[in-house]
Structures are given as structure tokens and as C-alpha cells.
Amino acid sequence: MSQSYxxxxxxxxxxxxxxxxxxxxxxxxxxxxxxxAAIEAAAAGARVxxxxxxxxxxxxxAMAGGDIYLGGGGGTSAQRANGFEDAxxxxxxxxxxxxxxxxxxxxxxxxxxGALAHHEWLKAQGVPYRDxxxxxxxxxxxxxxxxxxxxxxxxxxxxxxxxxxxxGHLPEAIGETGGFFLVEAxxxxxxxxxVEAIFDTRAVAxxxxxxxxxxxxxxxxxxxxxxxxxxxGGVVLCAGGFALNxxxxxxxxxVRKRLADDGLSGGYDDGSGIRLGMSVxxxxxxxxxxxxxxxxxxxxxxxKGILINDKGARFINEDAYxxxxxxxxxxxxGDRFYLLVDDAIFQRPSEYSKIEIAAVGETWGDVExxxxxxxxxxxxxxxxxxxxxxxxxxxxxxxxxxxxxxLDEPPYAALACHLKEAYYPFFTLGGLRVRPTGEVLTTDGxxxxxxxxxxRTACGLPRWGKGYSSGMSxxxxxxxxRKAGRSASERARQAGA
Amino acid sequence: MSQSYxxxxxxxxxxxxxxxxxxxxxxxxxxxxxxxAAIEAAAAGARVxxxxxxxxxxxxxAMAGGDIYLGGGGGTSAQRANGFEDAxxxxxxxxxxxxxxxxxxxxxxxxxxGALAHHEWLKAQGVPYRDxxxxxxxxxxxxxxxxxxxxxxxxxxxxxxxxxxxxGHLPEAIGETGGFFLVEAxxxxxxxxxVEAIFDTRAVAxxxxxxxxxxxxxxxxxxxxxxxxxxxGGVVLCAGGFALNxxxxxxxxxVRKRLADDGLSGGYDDGSGIRLGMSVxxxxxxxxxxxxxxxxxxxxxxxKGILINDKGARFINEDAYxxxxxxxxxxxxGDRFYLLVDDAIFQRPSEYSKIEIAAVGETWGDVExxxxxxxxxxxxxxxxxxxxxxxxxxxxxxxxxxxxxxLDEPPYAALACHLKEAYYPFFTLGGLRVRPTGEVLTTDGxxxxxxxxxxRTACGLPRWGKGYSSGMSxxxxxxxxRKAGRSASERARQAGA
Numbered sequence: 001m002s003q004s005y006x007x008x009x010x011x012x013x014x015x016x017x018x019x020x021x022x023x024x025x026x027x028x029x030x031x032x033x034x035x036x037a038a039i040e041a042a043a044a045g046a047r048v049x050x051x052x053x054x055x056x057x058x059x060x061x062a063m064a065g066g067d068i069y070l071g072g073g074g075g076t077s078a079q080r081a082n083g084f085e086d087a088x089x090x091x092x093x094x095x096x097x098x099x100x101x102x103x104x105x106x107x108x109x110x111x112x113x114g115a116l117a118h119h120e121w122l123k124a125q126g127v128p129y130r131d132x133x134x135x136x137x138x139x140x141x142x143x144x145x146x147x148x149x150x151x152x153x154x155x156x157x158x159x160x161x162x163x164x165x166x167x168g169h170l171p172e173a174i175g176e177t178g179g180f181f182l183v184e185a186x187x188x189x190x191x192x193x194x195v196e197a198i199f200d201t202r203a204v205a206x207x208x209x210x211x212x213x214x215x216x217x218x219x220x221x222x223x224x225x226x227x228x229x230x231x232x233g234g235v236v237l238c239a240g241g242f243a244l245n246x247x248x249x250x251x252x253x254x255v256r257k258r259l260a261d262d263g264l265s266g267g268y269d270d271g272s273g274i275r276l277g278m279s280v281x282x283x284x285x286x287x288x289x290x291x292x293x294x295x296x297x298x299x300x301x302x303x304k305g306i307l308i309n310d311k312g313a314r315f316i317n318e319d320a321y322x323x324x325x326x327x328x329x330x331x332x333x334g335d336r337f338y339l340l341v342d343d344a345i346f347q348r349p350s351e352y353s354k355i356e357i358a359a360v361g362e363t364w365g366d367v368e369x370x371x372x373x374x375x376x377x378x379x380x381x382x383x384x385x386x387x388x389x390x391x392x393x394x395x396x397x398x399x400x401x402x403x404x405x406x407l408d409e410p411p412y413a414a415l416a417c418h419l420k421e422a423y424y425p426f427f428t429l430g431g432l433r434v435r436p437t438g439e440v441l442t443t444d445g446x447x448x449x450x451x452x453x454x455x456r457t458a459c460g461l462p463r464w465g466k467g468y469s470s471g472m473s474x475x476x477x478x479x480x481x482r483k484a485g486r487s488a489s490e491r492a493r494q495a496g497a
Numbered sequence: 498m499s500q501s502y503x504x505x506x507x508x509x510x511x512x513x514x515x516x517x518x519x520x521x522x523x524x525x526x527x528x529x530x531x532x533x534a535a536i537e538a539a540a541a542g543a544r545v546x547x548x549x550x551x552x553x554x555x556x557x558x559a560m561a562g563g564d565i566y567l568g569g570g571g572g573t574s575a576q577r578a579n580g581f582e583d584a585x586x587x588x589x590x591x592x593x594x595x596x597x598x599x600x601x602x603x604x605x606x607x608x609x610x611g612a613l614a615h616h617e618w619l620k621a622q623g624v625p626y627r628d629x630x631x632x633x634x635x636x637x638x639x640x641x642x643x644x645x646x647x648x649x650x651x652x653x654x655x656x657x658x659x660x661x662x663x664x665g666h667l668p669e670a671i672g673e674t675g676g677f678f679l680v681e682a683x684x685x686x687x688x689x690x691x692v693e694a695i696f697d698t699r700a701v702a703x704x705x706x707x708x709x710x711x712x713x714x715x716x717x718x719x720x721x722x723x724x725x726x727x728x729x730g731g732v733v734l735c736a737g738g739f740a741l742n743x744x745x746x747x748x749x750x751x752v753r754k755r756l757a758d759d760g761l762s763g764g765y766d767d768g769s770g771i772r773l774g775m776s777v778x779x780x781x782x783x784x785x786x787x788x789x790x791x792x793x794x795x796x797x798x799x800x801k802g803i804l805i806n807d808k809g810a811r812f813i814n815e816d817a818y819x820x821x822x823x824x825x826x827x828x829x830x831g832d833r834f835y836l837l838v839d840d841a842i843f844q845r846p847s848e849y850s851k852i853e854i855a856a857v858g859e860t861w862g863d864v865e866x867x868x869x870x871x872x873x874x875x876x877x878x879x880x881x882x883x884x885x886x887x888x889x890x891x892x893x894x895x896x897x898x899x900x901x902x903x904l905d906e907p908p909y910a911a912l913a914c915h916l917k918e919a920y921y922p923f924f925t926l927g928g929l930r931v932r933p934t935g936e937v938l939t940t941d942g943x944x945x946x947x948x949x950x951x952x953r954t955a956c957g958l959p960r961w962g963k964g965y966s967s968g969m970s971x972x973x974x975x976x977x978x979r980k981a982g983r984s985a986s987e988r989a990r991q992a993g994a
Contacts, residue, residue: 008778008939009709101751212506248940251782251930254598254961275940279778281505285748288785311893313810316830331828333813333894374885374892380877388871395871396808397830433748442505443745443772464751 005205007275011218011228013209019216019230023049024492025485026217026231027238028203028273031059031266032179033455033477034238035186037438037485039125042193046233046489050190050197051219053239053268057187057197058180060240060266060427060456061474065140066178067150068478069095069461069471071167073116078147082133084165088112094153094162098472100464102286107436111461111479118479119169126185128172137300139322139470142176151469152321156398168471182474206235206276206451214280214450233492234450236438236484238477239273240265241428241456248274252287252430258330259292261425269427273457277432280448282440285459287430291468292330294322295353295422296339296415302349303403305341306385307417310334312368312377314385317397323468326424329417337422338371338414340364340382342407349415354423358416367412382407429468431459438484450491452484502702504772508715508725510706516713516727520546521989522982523714523728524735525700525770528556528763529676530952530974531735532683534935534982536622539690543730543986547687547694548716550736550765554684554694555677557737557763557924557953558971562637563675564647565975566592566958566968568664570613575644579630581662585609591650591659595969597961599783604933608958608976615976616666623682625669634797636819636967639673648966649818653895665968679971703732703773703948711777711947730989731947733935733981735974736770737762738925738953745771749784749927755827756789758922766924770954774929777945779937782956784927788965789827791819792850792919793836793912799846800900802838803882804914807831809865809874811882814894820965823921826914834919835868835911837861837879839904846912851920855913864909879904926965928956935981947988949981 005011024046027034035057038048052059070076072091079086092112096103123129133147141148150168152158171178171185191197200221207216207228216230242248243263248271249256263269274284296302307318307325309332316328318339329337338358349355359370368378386406388395394404416422431453433441438452454460460476462468502508521543524531532554535545549556567573569588576583589609593600608615620626630644638645647665649655668675668682688694697718704713704725713727739745740760745768746753760766771781793799804815804822806829813825815836826834835855846852856867865875883903885892891901913919928950930938935949951957957973959965 004708006939006941006943008780008941008943012707014707101754102747210509210511211501247942250599251780254783257598271940278775278780278940281776281778283505283748283775286751286785288783311811313812314808315810315812328830333825374881376877376881376884377893380873380881384871384873384877396874443768443775444503444505445744446503446505 005218007204007272008279010206010208010279013207013215016207016228018228020227021049022230023047024233025236025488026051026229027236029059029238029240030057030187030197031238031240031455032061032183032186032474033481035183035190036478036481037236037238037454038190038195039186039193040482040485041489042190042195044486044489046492048195049229050195051201051203052197052199053202055199058183058266060269061477062180062183063266064179064474065176066171066173066182067168067471067474069150069167069469069475070115070119070169071165072112076116076119076169078129078131078133078169079165081131082147086165086167087163090163091115091167094158095461097158097161098151098464098467098469099461100467102463107461110436114479122478125189127182129169130172133166137297137303139298140176144172144174146170150471152324154400155320156317203239203272203276206280208280212280212448214448232495234452234488236488237273237277237453237457238455238481239457240269241431242271242274243269243427245271253290253428255290255330256426258419259424259426260420261423264425264427273453274431277440277451277453280451281442282432282448282451283443284431285433286463289429289463289465290426291323291429291462291465292326292424292426294326295355295424296417299347301345301347302339302341304345304405305339306407308338308340308378308381310336312373312381314381314397317394317399319399319403321469324466327465329419335419337417339417340407340412340414342409342412344409346413352423354421356416357413359414361412362410364412367414371414428456429459429462429465431457434458436480436483437487438480439487452488454481454484502715504701504769505776507703507705507776510704510712513704513725515725517724518546519727520544521730522733522985523548523726524733526556526735526737527554527684527694528735528737528952529558529680529683529971530978532680532687533975533978534733534735534951535687535692536683536690537979537982538986539687539692541983541986543989545692546726547692548698548700549694549696550699552696555680555763557766558974559677559680560763561676561971562673563668563670563679564665564968564971566647566664566966566972567612567616567666568662569609573613573616573666575626575628575630575666576662578628579644583662583664584660587660588612591655592958594655594658595648595961595964595966596958597964599960604958607933611976619975622686624679626666627669630663634794634800636795637673641669641671643667647968649821651897652817653814700736700769700773703777705777709777709945711945729992731949731985733985734770734774734950734954735952735978736954737766738928739768739771740766740924742768750787750925752787752827753923755916756921756923757917758920761922761924770950771928774937774948774950774954777948778939779929779945779948780940781928782930783960786926786960786962787923788820788926788959788962789823789921789923791823792852792921793914796844798842798844799836799838801842801902802836803904805835805837805875805878807833809870809878811878811894814891814896816896816900818966821963824962826916832916834914836914837904837909837911839906839909841906843910849920851918853913854910856911858909859907861909864911868911925953926956926959926962928954931955933977933980934984935977936984949985951978951981
């Protein structure tokens, strides 16, 4: 080997020629997680250095809509102002369902009980919010309004176990720039607290002492020699997920190969944060889980359509959150999917969705024939659906009555939502196993001393593609980013005492 | 911490108080992988110690049917004797498909080209084989015959890309004890070569030097103090998968929660081999993938039935290998599944399968009503199937004509294959990322010096539940166990030179 360390091989403390930089807390990544960690650590009196590979703060958070999943405690100001009451237990139960079969109950409980205070904290950092509400199923409305329905709350089976209400909270922003406004406010606040950011600089290895504790890190800036950074309290990895690392996607999340589109990323989700954690014994969990977007709405009227596979069969209630529907799409054996609509609900899909009209007909039999589907397959699916939808029922898939209507107003159309053709970008949900404190754990559940992680470098609230709801990732990033920053600063304080 | 090491925290070389045992190659686990590694290392002149947590050799291999997936080069002796010709390229293409979206081409190529020689090697070690063939779709026939169809070779889509033939090779054995005979022969051979086995002894930690190279391991025997074992050539981890570790299953393979049955294991698949590898920076891949058995055949006549979900819809060609069908079952939104059969193909399912008769009727409408399915759902599915099956076609799912018949001989029955009720045991396919040499790799693809893995501690040929074919795991265990043993003995030889 040309050098004795890498993102997957730590640098030994004894091999550090000398510290170029010394700090209490070193944060890797200046997106919403890193900014939140830095703010909390600095507010607790710690010296904080943030290393960011890009030339400015923002990360992938800055390209998001900025939606944060909040509720409980009777409701946020936006929920209450719009007549929604949200009990903590409903919020908790929904997030447990959304977390899937390995939902992290301790983490969900802490979040459910702390979300209202977190909302106030976000406001106090300067993140602007209105208390307005947009009904329906908007996806990144871009109006500057706050409260939106951003998950499967009103859809089966979620509505049966948790009283639904909208919980997506968008910052006040111009257009779809809420994520930018969110990180902008947090970064400004961090700087005001004395946090120092070092840009254009990549974390290339962790430094471990003889007991396996993380003592600092090695950073690299183009054109300069590697620098060794001592972090007395610890290193907080907030370097995003691995949506851009095709080798990691192939090994951990091969469902990616069913999708043609790129990973949703600010440009640096190369998995290096996860690899750094693994290099010192941290374990990464749920690495196969992706959030996958769905192209067929907006327009929201298309939720009243029915989604079929290439056998002419439905397989999911179409009113579930897009990420959930997309996952059931990738679980089917074929690659071709059609949304069936009638004249009453049809609107031309946006060019962005890459959805084409695959067939049009005056009868559903015409559409079936034009698609080349087996005679009787599509037509029976539509007949059964229409018969019950006319009565406001969907006995097969339990789509909510709000979205049910008999598709009986010709002309009829099939919109092609094919995998590899329509727009299905994604990001990763798997990451380092951490405690709610941010402590990174080994497979045996031991904490690695001096190492913390948050955001998509960790496996947090969102860990199940079929349950992901918009706002869960940024909620997790900011809430548990804060916890990780606090943990590292507390350790620095103890070390200094 | 009460001690400075564990399966997830290595012991530093400097903390070793002295070597209790010294060897060239230390093998952890005495199943088929460990035995194969030990034989090759010993045959190359290395001193070999095998540490086995149980009181005797065997591991999970010993409870398997003993099926080894072999072919190519024109055909094995059993294939040729029964009129099958098997080109290496067909064998290669099938295994690439079976490996799924991240199939390891280098590994598959080496295996495809080496399988005939490996078969001869197995015979030379004393594993007994007849050259007989049992047609049909036997599952553990228990007759002592050799060649069986053990995968999806004749099923869509596999048959379209690789010329099919049977490739499962069972040792000559009494009843379903082929795996026992296989390991028995290999263990005897290892002992004859001077391999020393230390039973009732668990590997509790790896020993690493200051450069991160593995220098040995710490082993624990009940009632004795921990012993420190120097391994000059390296440690070969052959400790099985994690089918019995519920915490690991929850974190890595939560589909397990849809299954009620236990993991298929000889009793020690606790994931400790994988955790040992991860403790020194090894990465584990495809940890979400399971092999899941299917309860609805034998009898093989039931493959002529049609499998529906709780919406009355088919979702897979029923003639695909059981593990593939089971995976598509777990991909459906509901938990209830029915195999529809008519009087001509019905046989009472074995008690073992835990399959109950859910409904019987003189018409398919009666069956649909008795099951409480939405009117028109099941009946349409059967009508479309029958209409085409009568012509030897299955345009929707491409079931091979051999298994197609119109289900039109009353009485009709629906057999309940419900998840959590019928018999769906499983084992794990994910494990340490390794080169074909057995070298364990970090996420960045660097080899960890002195560490090797094989069998289900590694992620090998089988790495995709939808592609698993019986015999792929034991084939991988024995073939690449040998490679790992050879790599470690070669390193010992170089160190000694």
C-alpha cells in the first residue's frame, strides 16, 4: 500500500506525525446534520471544526424541498392553526409503521416526544415558517406554504393504526428551495456561534488510538499535504449516504439496477462517511433500503387512476405515499407499468416525469388490445375496480374513498410508468448503526468511543423504503444531528475537566 | 469494558500475553467449508488447526441434503451418463442469472471452469457418488441417487438465456443424509492429512498487529482460560451464516419477520464469523438476502396448480425453483396465499408442509366464495389461465408447457400457503465480501492481510434469494473453501521462507 490509511483503514494514533489542527468536536459534512451537530456542540461551549468536501455548506439537504416531519403533543403551530390535532401516540405509531419491521423504537419515541420542541428550535435558529396549509397531495409545492401531507397517513394500512393528519413542514421559501433556506439558516447560526468551516477538504481516514477509540481524523485538501486533526470530544460523521457510489449500490442495494435515473444528491453522497465508520468496526444496517420517487403524480387527480403491472393486475393502493408505491413497483417481476385514467381525471403529465401515453381507447378493451395485454386481464381489473369504486369501496387494496371513482368516462388512457423509462430517482436509507445519542455501534452493540454519526451516514428514522415519508430524513438529520453534536461536546467537556 | 476484545473488537497483538498454540493456518468452523480449507492447506504442507464450537465436525452442511451444483465442460459423469450435455457457457450464464444483479462474474467464471475438476476432487476425498438421475422436481429424494433438477433451469426466464439441464449432484447416502456423508468424508480426509481439530471451542476475537494484519485469534473453551493462537499464514473464517441470530436478522434481513419458522442451521449460525471479519474492517454484503424454502411441493403435481395472492392474482411462474417462488411470495403486500388445484393433480400435502385445505368446491366460484375473495378475482385468474393452458401456453407468467394443464376437473381446492402458517424456513446468503481467493475485503476493496473467509460466512456464488438453486451453497462452500485454505497455506509458506 502506498499509504497506511484510507476511508476503510484507519490511521493509528502512533503514526500521526503531529496535530495540524486541534478541536473539541470535528464534524464531517456541512449539510443539515453537520450544521445541527455543530450548532449544538458550539452552543455547549465546544470548539467545533466542520470539514466539508464542497466549496460551501449545503450538502444534499440544500437541494431538498426542506420538508421536516413534525407533530405530536397535540399539534405544531401549523397543525393547530389549520384545525389538525396530533396526539403524540398517533405520531409515534405512524413513525413506527413507517420505520418498518426494524423500526428503532427508542429513537422514534424520543423524536415523537421532542418534535414540537425541535420545531421551536428550528425557528429559533432562524428557519422561517408560515403556519399555512396546502391540502391534497402536493409534491414540492414551491409556494412558501408550510404544512403538507407528505406520507401515507390517510392511506391503508397506516390510517388504521394511527389517526392521520398532515405532518410535513416546509420552510417559507421561494419556489422549491426550502432545503436551501433550511441549511442556510443553520449554517449562519453555526458561524455566529464560532463554528469554523474548512471547505474543499475531504475526510480521508479516522485516527484511532490503541484502545480503538477515535482520536481524530486525517483530512485532505487539494494541493496540500494531508492534515491531522485532533478531536478531543470526538468525530461526528455527517457526510450523507451513498446514492452516488455505484459500487456500493451494487453490493448493498442492487434494486438500484432496476432504475435508470441517478441518485438524488447534492454531489457528494459517495458513502465515505459510512466507510469511515466501518473502518473502525462500525456496522452499517438496512443498506438495501432506498427511497424511490414515483412519477405518476402530480397531478393529484391521477391518484384516482389505477396502477397495473404488465399482467394487467393491481398490486398496491395507489393513494399510498409515492415512495411506498414505487417500492411495490420494484417488487413486481416485470418492468412495465401503466396508470389507467379516464377523461375525467386525465391531465398531461409533466415532461419531467418522462411518462408517455401508451394507449388510448374508447373502451377498456381497446386499451388492453393496444397495450398487447392478455385479453381479459386489464378489462377484468378495471371492471372489478369500477364496480366497487362506484360504491366508494376498494375491497382488494383499500384505497381511501376520497380517491375512488369509477373509471368510466371515455376516452381512456394508459400512461406508461415503466422502470428504466419514467422518472424514478432515489436516495439511500441504510447507514451506520447508531444510538439516539449518535454513538456508532459495532455489530455486537458496543459503542465506538469518540465516534458519532447522523443524517444519511447513519441508519435513522427512515430505514424502510415502503414506509418512507417526506420530511423523515431532514427531521432525522436535524434532530439527531443535534444529539450527536451534544454527545461529542459533552465528551470533550469531560475530557477537559 | 470488562475485556479488551470481542467478536466485534479485535485483540491487539501487543496485548497477547503469549501464544498458547501456534499453527500455519487456523480455520474457524468444521463444516464443509472449513474441512475443504483444512484439506487444501494441509495437502500443501501447512500445519492446520480447526476450531469448532460444537463437539464434532459437521456444521450446518451436515444437515443439508448434500446437493452440490455442478456442470459445464460438456457435463459431469452423471450428466453424461444420463444423456445431458452441459456447456461451460450455459453453466456460467445460469449461475450469473442465479447470482442476480450483483453476481460475482470472476467467481462464477472460476467456478464454471473448475466444477468438473472439483467433482473429481470430491470423489477423491471419498465422497461417494452414483451416476444415476431422478427426473422431475424432487426435493431431497433420499434414494442415494445423484443427479437432480435443483433450480430454475427449465423455468422462465432462465431457460431463455442458458440451455437447461439438471445440475444438482447428491452424494450416495441413506435417506436425506447426503450432507452428513459429504462432511464426514471431508473431515476424515482432513484428519488423515494431519489436521488437528479442537472442539467445544469458540473463536472469540481476532488478533491484529499494528498494521491491521490478522496474526491469529483468541479462542475460548468452557472452563478454561482464553487461549491465544498464532496463525502464521492466516485465519480462515468458515463459521456459517447468521440464520440463528435474531438481532442480526432484524437489522440486516427484516424480511425474516414475515416468516414464522426457524432458520435452517446445524445450531451455530450465530453470525460470529461475519462479525469477526467486520471487527477488522471487513465488509458484509447482500446481508438482506435469504434462501427461503417453499412448502407447496412435493408432490410435484402441485407445480401444475396456480399460486394466487389474497387479491386472487398470480404473480410468478409456479415452476420456478421454490426459493424464487418464496421470494415473490414475500414481495406481495398480503400474507395469505393459495395454491389452486383440481382433482387431477391434488395429493394430500405432507404434514411437514403445514399446508391446510382452505376451500373445496364444485366450481371455482364456490372456491372463491368460500375463501371470501372479491367476486370475479379468482375466477377470472383461473379462466384466463385455463384458456391458455389448454393450448400449452402461459402468456402472463411463462410457465413451461410441461407443467401446464387446464384446471377443470372438479372438485377444486385451494391449499393455504400462508406466510406465518405454512412451512417457510430459511438461511442467510449475505456475508463478508471476499475475493475468489478467500481474501476478506474492506468496503474500499482492499484485502485484509491474513484473513480469509468461505462458506456462508462469506458472500459467495449464492447472493440473491430469487436466484438461489439447491447445491449452490455447498458447491461454493467446498470449492472456495479449498481456495481459501490454499491462500492461507501459501502465505504461511512465504512467511516461513
